[in-house]
Amino acid sequence: MSSFVPLGVNERFRDTALDPDKRYEEVYLTGLENSHYNFVLRDYSYFQFSCDVRDEYRFAYLPNPFLSPTAAGELGDLQDYVREGAMTLDEYLHRISELRGGQYPPPIRYENSPRQYKEYVHPQSHLHIGHHGENRWPLNRELTVTAFTTMIAKHFYGRAWGADKHIDQLSGLNSLEATFAAEKALCRLVSVARFSADQRAQFFFS
Template sequence: MDDRDFDREINGAWSLLRDTLKIGRTIISARSLEMDEQFRDVALDAELTYEEIFKTGLHRSNYNVLLSDYAYLQFRWENDHAWRLGYYPNPWLSGVASAKNLVARWEELETLGDLTYEETSDYIAEMPYQGAVPLIRFEYARAQYKEFSHPAAHFHIGRHTENRWPSSISIGPKAFSLIIAKLYYPEAWSKCSNFEGAGVSDCLEEQLLFILQDVRAVHEFSEKENLSFHFGKYSVQETPPAQGRHQSSRKINSRKGGPAATHPTRRTPR
């Protein structure tokens, strides 16, 4: 993947989020996000809360895509051997259907003129903090690879800086966006997946499988690491149990190798 591929994937992800899944609210940039030092410093400060991190990114428009629940996606490319992808859920709305439905209703009343902008903002400001969905980041940093202690490709789940979930594949913005949509926006996903009974001509589950066929294997991934827990693509081959034994053996083979909108700062509690 090069920088042009990366930008194309951002555009592709936005198209699927907006037109197919209908959970894309706006796109600020269809290109790799520039480094925002203020956001970086806040995000790395262990003394600050996720609420402060989330609001900093939102208020500074430090994201590529804003989703329907005011969660946002960040895509930052450094070079062919380093990039990062991030999903920052809205800690008041993401994963809480009743909260999202309530805000949608208030926004509908605002559109109809039954609520003012200020009244809608005040209602949103009083919503309780939920924190139902974790922060998810994917990072690929080839130069930082150290066997077992720092995988080149890895996921961060939540804020703990040392929780690196190793990956034997390096995904881009499009796959990352679809994985996030599948896991955290199941209502929207189910309407686009024939595996959920949608009966659509262009099934998103099949699209995700197609995208994952072309993701790059991480070469900085040792044979020992391949035997340990990690995210990746596998084929599982069943072998018949040995005579006189009750447990079957299983051989697991890795396939490794082989238009900016109105600024939405008021949409979070103060």
């Protein structure tokens, strides 16, 4: 855990994330180096939650691109070496560049921005999937922090989600599914002024 409150602007992370020439690994490592996250998971993926004003906010899940079990373990060891002064940052980044896993989940970013809404072009509530920043997948609800985090847990951590401890022995149902459904009900619908009937005729997440 790094921060219990919404994150402010970190200029180094922002500039790296917005640079089209930067690889995703560089964006991920910049956030990690600068502790620009709210919390880190055991696999060294992390979540960011930020808010400009009440209805303008951003949530992000940045998966570990060095995802193999051996690489994830070595990543933790290398971070310890840097903290202890046994390895320079340049040496760390060079070693990390050699650890890249073959597959990892795509980074997922959620944004809710009534001020930037433009019909068909910039949905108020939308997801960015992957490192490409121009794709916007519209939602007709304003996600909560819990809804976003739970969605990532369900779709990217299926083994933990389906663990026996979450299964009711009598009904055989997963208690997390009910929690997820209840949280969706708390997510407000986007105003019809910013989600028109024409937009509803197209595909969107609901």
